[in-house]
Amino acid sequence: MVTGASRGIGAAIARAFAAEGFRLFLAGRDRAALEAVAAPLREGGTPVALWVGELLEEGAVDRLAEAARAAVGVPYVLVNNAGAVRAARLELRSPGEVADELRLDLGVPLVLARAFLPDLLRRGRGHLLNLGSGIVDLPLPRLAVYAAAKSGLRGFSVALDRETRRRGVRSTVLEPIFVRTALGRLPGGGPPPIEAVGRRHPHLVLAPEVVARYAVGALYRPREIVRIPRAWGLLRPLLVAARPLYGNRIGLPPPRAAPAAAREDRPPPADPSGPR
Numbered sequence: 310m311v312t313g314a315s316r317g318i319g320a321a322i323a324r325a326f327a328a329e330g331f332r333l334f335l336a337g338r339d340r341a342a343l344e345a346v347a348a349p350l351r352e353g354g355t356p357v358a359l360w361v362g363e364l365l366e367e368g369a370v371d372r373l374a375e376a377a378r379a380a381v382g383v384p385y386v387l388v389n390n391a392g393a394v395r396a397a398r399l400e401l402r403s404p405g406e407v408a409d410e411l412r413l414d415l416g417v418p419l420v421l422a423r424a425f426l427p428d429l430l431r432r433g434r435g436h437l438l439n440l441g442s443g444i445v446d447l448p449l450p451r452l453a454v455y456a457a458a459k460s461g462l463r464g465f466s467v468a469l470d471r472e473t474r475r476r477g478v479r480s481t482v483l484e485p486i487f488v489r490t491a492l493g494r495l496p497g498g499g500p501p502p503i504e505a506v507g508r509r510h511p512h513l514v515l516a517p518e519v520v521a522r523y524a525v526g527a528l529y530r531p532r533e534i535v536r537i538p539r540a541w542g543l544l545r546p547l548l549v550a551a552r553p554l555y556g557n558r559i560g561l562p563p564p565r566a567a568p569a570a571a572r573e574d575r576p577p578p579a580d581p582s583g584p585r
Protein backbone atom coordinates (compact mmCIF):
# COMPACT_ATOMS: atom_id res chain seq x y z
CA MET A 310 0.00 0.00 0.00
CA VAL A 311 1.47 3.33 -1.08
CA THR A 312 0.05 6.76 -0.25
CA GLY A 313 0.84 9.64 -2.61
CA ALA A 314 1.30 7.16 -5.46
CA SER A 315 -0.03 9.39 -8.23
CA ARG A 316 3.36 10.95 -9.00
CA GLY A 317 6.93 11.49 -7.88
CA ILE A 318 8.51 9.11 -5.39
CA GLY A 319 5.25 7.25 -4.63
CA ALA A 320 4.69 6.39 -8.30
CA ALA A 321 8.30 5.21 -8.63
CA ILE A 322 7.94 3.03 -5.52
CA ALA A 323 4.71 1.55 -6.92
CA ARG A 324 6.52 0.60 -10.14
CA ALA A 325 9.49 -0.87 -8.26
CA PHE A 326 7.23 -2.92 -5.96
CA ALA A 327 5.24 -4.19 -8.94
CA ALA A 328 8.53 -5.39 -10.43
CA GLU A 329 9.14 -7.28 -7.15
CA GLY A 330 5.81 -9.11 -7.59
CA PHE A 331 3.69 -7.22 -5.02
CA ARG A 332 -0.03 -6.63 -5.47
CA LEU A 333 -0.65 -2.91 -5.05
CA PHE A 334 -3.09 -0.63 -3.30
CA LEU A 335 -2.35 2.94 -4.38
CA ALA A 336 -3.74 6.15 -2.88
CA GLY A 337 -3.70 9.71 -4.19
CA ARG A 338 -5.94 12.68 -4.89
CA ASP A 339 -5.63 12.93 -8.66
CA ARG A 340 -7.64 10.06 -10.14
CA ALA A 341 -6.37 10.50 -13.71
CA ALA A 342 -2.74 10.53 -12.54
CA LEU A 343 -3.30 7.43 -10.37
CA GLU A 344 -4.93 5.63 -13.30
CA ALA A 345 -1.95 6.57 -15.48
CA VAL A 346 0.41 4.98 -12.93
CA ALA A 347 -1.77 1.87 -12.60
CA ALA A 348 -2.50 1.18 -16.28
CA PRO A 349 0.94 -0.07 -17.41
CA LEU A 350 1.36 -2.04 -14.18
CA ARG A 351 -1.96 -3.83 -14.77
CA GLU A 352 -0.91 -4.51 -18.35
CA GLY A 353 2.23 -6.11 -16.94
CA GLY A 354 0.06 -8.43 -14.82
CA THR A 355 0.13 -6.63 -11.43
CA PRO A 356 -3.24 -6.39 -9.65
CA VAL A 357 -3.69 -2.73 -8.67
CA ALA A 358 -6.50 -1.25 -6.56
CA LEU A 359 -6.91 2.52 -6.20
CA TRP A 360 -8.24 4.92 -3.58
CA VAL A 361 -8.81 8.54 -4.44
CA GLY A 362 -9.14 11.05 -1.64
CA GLU A 363 -7.84 14.04 0.29
CA LEU A 364 -6.00 12.77 3.37
CA LEU A 365 -6.57 16.01 5.28
CA GLU A 366 -10.36 15.53 5.26
CA GLU A 367 -11.97 14.48 8.52
CA GLY A 368 -12.16 10.66 8.71
CA ALA A 369 -10.14 10.15 5.52
CA VAL A 370 -7.52 7.89 7.12
CA ASP A 371 -10.23 5.56 8.47
CA ARG A 372 -11.92 5.45 5.06
CA LEU A 373 -8.59 4.72 3.37
CA ALA A 374 -7.76 1.91 5.83
CA GLU A 375 -11.22 0.41 5.37
CA ALA A 376 -10.94 0.54 1.58
CA ALA A 377 -7.50 -1.10 1.70
CA ARG A 378 -8.79 -3.92 3.92
CA ALA A 379 -11.69 -4.53 1.53
CA ALA A 380 -9.43 -4.51 -1.54
CA VAL A 381 -6.26 -6.31 -0.43
CA GLY A 382 -6.70 -7.24 3.25
CA VAL A 383 -3.95 -6.13 5.61
CA PRO A 384 -1.01 -4.93 3.50
CA TYR A 385 2.40 -6.47 4.15
CA VAL A 386 4.07 -3.16 3.37
CA LEU A 387 2.64 0.27 4.13
CA VAL A 388 4.50 3.12 2.45
CA ASN A 389 3.66 6.39 4.19
CA ASN A 390 4.73 8.59 1.31
CA ALA A 391 2.09 11.32 0.72
CA GLY A 392 3.53 14.62 1.80
CA ALA A 393 3.77 18.31 1.02
CA VAL A 394 6.05 21.20 1.75
CA ARG A 395 5.84 24.95 1.51
CA ALA A 396 9.11 26.86 1.54
CA ALA A 397 8.27 30.08 3.35
CA ARG A 398 9.25 32.00 6.43
CA LEU A 399 7.24 30.89 9.42
CA GLU A 400 5.85 34.32 10.26
CA LEU A 401 4.35 34.56 6.77
CA ARG A 402 2.39 31.33 7.04
CA SER A 403 -1.13 31.03 8.43
CA PRO A 404 -1.67 28.84 11.49
CA GLY A 405 -4.06 26.66 9.46
CA GLU A 406 -1.47 26.05 6.76
CA VAL A 407 1.15 25.12 9.37
CA ALA A 408 -1.27 22.70 11.05
CA ASP A 409 -2.13 21.06 7.70
CA GLU A 410 1.53 20.50 6.81
CA LEU A 411 2.23 18.94 10.21
CA ARG A 412 -0.85 16.76 9.89
CA LEU A 413 -0.10 15.49 6.40
CA ASP A 414 3.64 14.93 6.95
CA LEU A 415 3.45 13.57 10.49
CA GLY A 416 -0.08 13.00 11.82
CA VAL A 417 -1.43 11.01 8.87
CA PRO A 418 1.49 8.50 8.78
CA LEU A 419 1.13 7.91 12.54
CA VAL A 420 -2.62 7.38 12.41
CA LEU A 421 -2.36 5.15 9.34
CA ALA A 422 0.31 3.03 11.01
CA ARG A 423 -1.89 2.80 14.11
CA ALA A 424 -4.83 1.67 11.97
CA PHE A 425 -2.97 -1.37 10.65
CA LEU A 426 -0.65 -2.17 13.56
CA PRO A 427 -2.92 -4.55 15.53
CA ASP A 428 -3.48 -6.68 12.41
CA LEU A 429 0.20 -6.59 11.44
CA LEU A 430 1.20 -7.69 14.95
CA ARG A 431 -1.42 -10.43 14.98
CA ARG A 432 0.01 -11.70 11.71
CA GLY A 433 3.56 -11.28 13.02
CA ARG A 434 4.81 -9.81 9.78
CA GLY A 435 4.81 -6.38 8.16
CA HIS A 436 6.93 -3.38 7.27
CA LEU A 437 6.22 0.33 7.47
CA LEU A 438 8.26 2.51 5.15
CA ASN A 439 8.00 6.15 6.15
CA LEU A 440 9.17 8.87 3.78
CA GLY A 441 11.24 11.16 5.94
CA SER A 442 13.80 13.59 4.58
CA GLY A 443 17.47 14.53 4.67
CA ILE A 444 16.24 17.82 6.16
CA VAL A 445 16.38 16.12 9.57
CA ASP A 446 20.18 16.13 9.46
CA LEU A 447 20.45 19.49 7.74
CA PRO A 448 17.55 21.74 8.75
CA LEU A 449 17.22 24.50 6.14
CA PRO A 450 15.75 27.99 6.40
CA ARG A 451 12.12 28.46 5.28
CA LEU A 452 11.48 24.78 5.95
CA ALA A 453 11.00 24.88 9.73
CA VAL A 454 7.57 23.23 9.67
CA TYR A 455 8.69 20.53 7.26
CA ALA A 456 11.83 19.93 9.36
CA ALA A 457 9.67 19.60 12.47
CA ALA A 458 7.32 17.11 10.82
CA LYS A 459 10.07 14.97 9.28
CA SER A 460 12.10 15.00 12.52
CA GLY A 461 8.98 13.81 14.34
CA LEU A 462 8.47 11.13 11.71
CA ARG A 463 12.01 9.84 12.20
CA GLY A 464 11.48 9.69 15.98
CA PHE A 465 8.18 7.89 15.53
CA SER A 466 9.53 5.41 13.02
CA VAL A 467 12.66 4.48 14.99
CA ALA A 468 10.81 4.19 18.31
CA LEU A 469 8.10 2.05 16.75
CA ASP A 470 10.67 -0.21 15.10
CA ARG A 471 12.27 -0.84 18.51
CA GLU A 472 8.83 -1.49 19.99
CA THR A 473 7.60 -4.01 17.41
CA ARG A 474 10.55 -5.59 15.62
CA ARG A 475 10.68 -8.58 17.95
CA ARG A 476 7.03 -9.20 17.11
CA GLY A 477 7.77 -9.27 13.37
CA VAL A 478 6.84 -5.72 12.35
CA ARG A 479 9.61 -3.44 11.11
CA SER A 480 9.54 0.30 10.55
CA THR A 481 12.07 2.15 8.40
CA VAL A 482 12.39 5.85 7.74
CA LEU A 483 13.76 6.64 4.26
CA GLU A 484 15.53 10.00 4.19
CA PRO A 485 16.37 11.26 0.69
CA ILE A 486 17.94 14.64 0.09
CA PHE A 487 16.56 16.43 -2.99
CA VAL A 488 14.53 14.36 -5.47
CA ARG A 489 13.33 15.56 -8.89
CA THR A 490 9.56 15.79 -8.31
CA ALA A 491 6.79 18.37 -8.16
CA LEU A 492 7.11 18.66 -4.37
CA GLY A 493 6.42 22.21 -3.18
CA ARG A 494 4.83 23.43 -6.42
CA LEU A 495 1.87 25.69 -5.78
CA PRO A 496 -1.35 25.06 -7.75
CA GLY A 497 -1.10 27.29 -10.81
CA GLY A 498 2.40 28.33 -9.74
CA GLY A 499 5.68 28.14 -11.59
CA PRO A 500 8.01 25.16 -11.88
CA PRO A 501 8.63 23.01 -8.80
CA PRO A 502 11.20 24.64 -6.48
CA ILE A 503 13.41 21.52 -6.71
CA GLU A 504 14.09 22.40 -10.37
CA ALA A 505 15.94 25.50 -9.20
CA VAL A 506 17.99 23.43 -6.75
CA GLY A 507 18.80 21.05 -9.62
CA ARG A 508 20.04 23.92 -11.80
CA ARG A 509 22.38 25.18 -9.08
CA HIS A 510 23.43 21.82 -7.60
CA PRO A 511 22.66 19.06 -10.15
CA HIS A 512 24.69 16.50 -8.18
CA LEU A 513 22.37 16.96 -5.18
CA VAL A 514 19.13 16.05 -6.99
CA LEU A 515 18.18 12.39 -7.39
CA ALA A 516 15.68 10.65 -9.68
CA PRO A 517 12.61 9.22 -7.86
CA GLU A 518 13.65 5.76 -9.12
CA VAL A 519 16.77 5.96 -6.96
CA VAL A 520 14.62 6.37 -3.85
CA ALA A 521 12.43 3.47 -5.03
CA ARG A 522 15.50 1.22 -5.24
CA TYR A 523 16.41 2.07 -1.66
CA ALA A 524 12.79 1.37 -0.62
CA VAL A 525 12.96 -2.12 -2.12
CA GLY A 526 16.38 -2.63 -0.51
CA ALA A 527 14.98 -1.68 2.90
CA LEU A 528 12.46 -4.53 2.67
CA TYR A 529 15.17 -7.11 2.22
CA ARG A 530 17.69 -5.54 4.63
CA PRO A 531 15.55 -3.70 7.17
CA ARG A 532 17.17 -0.82 8.99
CA GLU A 533 15.84 1.92 11.23
CA ILE A 534 17.07 4.83 9.10
CA VAL A 535 18.06 4.77 5.43
CA ARG A 536 19.82 7.94 4.27
CA ILE A 537 19.61 8.41 0.50
CA PRO A 538 21.98 8.32 -1.25
CA ARG A 539 24.27 6.24 0.90
CA ALA A 540 27.12 8.68 0.17
CA TRP A 541 25.04 11.40 1.84
CA GLY A 542 24.95 9.26 4.97
CA LEU A 543 28.76 9.12 4.92
CA LEU A 544 29.32 12.78 3.95
CA ARG A 545 26.69 14.11 6.33
CA PRO A 546 28.96 14.76 9.33
CA LEU A 547 31.33 16.69 7.04
CA LEU A 548 28.54 18.75 5.48
CA VAL A 549 27.03 19.49 8.86
CA ALA A 550 30.42 20.63 10.16
CA ALA A 551 31.03 22.73 7.02
CA ARG A 552 27.67 24.51 7.25
CA PRO A 553 29.19 27.90 8.24
CA LEU A 554 31.04 27.85 4.88
CA TYR A 555 28.01 27.51 2.63
CA GLY A 556 25.48 29.17 4.94
CA ASN A 557 21.99 29.17 3.49
CA ARG A 558 23.01 28.74 -0.14
CA ILE A 559 21.57 25.23 -0.38
CA GLY A 560 17.82 25.10 0.04
CA LEU A 561 14.43 25.34 -1.60
CA PRO A 562 13.78 28.77 -3.08
CA PRO A 563 10.34 30.21 -2.42
CA PRO A 564 7.88 28.91 -5.05
CA ARG A 565 7.42 31.28 -8.01
CA ALA A 566 4.17 33.11 -8.73
CA ALA A 567 3.06 33.03 -5.13
CA PRO A 568 2.34 36.54 -3.88
CA ALA A 569 3.06 35.78 -0.20
CA ALA A 570 6.21 33.86 -1.00
CA ALA A 571 7.41 36.53 -3.41
CA ARG A 572 7.29 39.06 -0.59
CA GLU A 573 9.26 36.98 1.81
CA ASP A 574 12.77 37.46 0.50
CA ARG A 575 12.60 41.25 0.63
CA PRO A 576 14.63 42.58 3.49
CA PRO A 577 12.43 43.75 6.36
CA PRO A 578 11.74 47.51 6.34
CA ALA A 579 14.38 49.53 8.17
CA ASP A 580 13.49 50.30 11.74
CA PRO A 581 13.16 54.12 11.85
CA SER A 582 14.03 54.15 15.54
CA GLY A 583 17.21 52.15 14.95
CA PRO A 584 20.79 53.47 14.77
CA ARG A 585 21.57 55.73 11.80
Ligand SMILES: NC(=O)c1ccc[n+]([C@@H]2O[C@H](COP(=O)([O-])OP(=O)(O)OC[C@H]3O[C@@H](n4cnc5c(N)ncnc54)[C@H](OP(=O)(O)O)[C@@H]3O)[C@@H](O)[C@H]2O)c1
Nearest residue numbers: 313315317318337338339364391392442487488490491492
Ligand atom coordinates in the same frame (compact mmCIF):
# COMPACT_ATOMS: atom_id res chain seq x y z
N1 LIG B 1 11.18 15.50 -3.60
C1 LIG B 1 12.08 15.63 -2.63
O1 LIG B 1 13.10 16.31 -2.77
C2 LIG B 1 11.87 14.88 -1.33
C3 LIG B 1 12.98 14.78 -0.46
C4 LIG B 1 12.83 14.11 0.75
C5 LIG B 1 11.59 13.58 1.09
N2 LIG B 1 10.54 13.68 0.24
C6 LIG B 1 9.25 13.12 0.67
O2 LIG B 1 8.81 12.16 -0.26
C7 LIG B 1 7.39 12.08 -0.25
C8 LIG B 1 6.86 12.15 -1.67
O3 LIG B 1 7.17 13.43 -2.20
P1 LIG B 1 7.40 13.72 -3.76
O4 LIG B 1 8.68 14.44 -3.85
O5 LIG B 1 7.15 12.52 -4.57
O6 LIG B 1 6.25 14.82 -3.94
P2 LIG B 1 5.11 15.02 -5.06
O7 LIG B 1 5.61 14.69 -6.41
O8 LIG B 1 4.58 16.37 -4.77
O9 LIG B 1 4.03 13.91 -4.66
C9 LIG B 1 3.29 14.04 -3.47
C10 LIG B 1 2.24 12.94 -3.42
O10 LIG B 1 1.50 13.11 -2.19
C11 LIG B 1 0.12 13.24 -2.51
N3 LIG B 1 -0.52 14.22 -1.64
C12 LIG B 1 -0.07 15.47 -1.37
N4 LIG B 1 -0.94 16.08 -0.54
C13 LIG B 1 -1.93 15.19 -0.28
C14 LIG B 1 -3.12 15.25 0.49
N5 LIG B 1 -3.45 16.34 1.19
N6 LIG B 1 -3.93 14.16 0.51
C15 LIG B 1 -3.61 13.05 -0.21
N7 LIG B 1 -2.49 12.94 -0.94
C16 LIG B 1 -1.67 14.00 -0.99
C17 LIG B 1 0.07 13.74 -3.94
O11 LIG B 1 -1.18 13.35 -4.48
P3 LIG B 1 -1.83 14.08 -5.80
O12 LIG B 1 -0.74 14.22 -6.81
O13 LIG B 1 -2.84 13.09 -6.24
O14 LIG B 1 -2.34 15.37 -5.35
C18 LIG B 1 1.25 13.02 -4.56
O15 LIG B 1 0.90 11.72 -4.94
C19 LIG B 1 6.91 13.22 0.66
O16 LIG B 1 6.62 12.71 1.93
C20 LIG B 1 8.12 14.14 0.71
O17 LIG B 1 8.15 14.89 1.90
C21 LIG B 1 10.66 14.31 -0.96
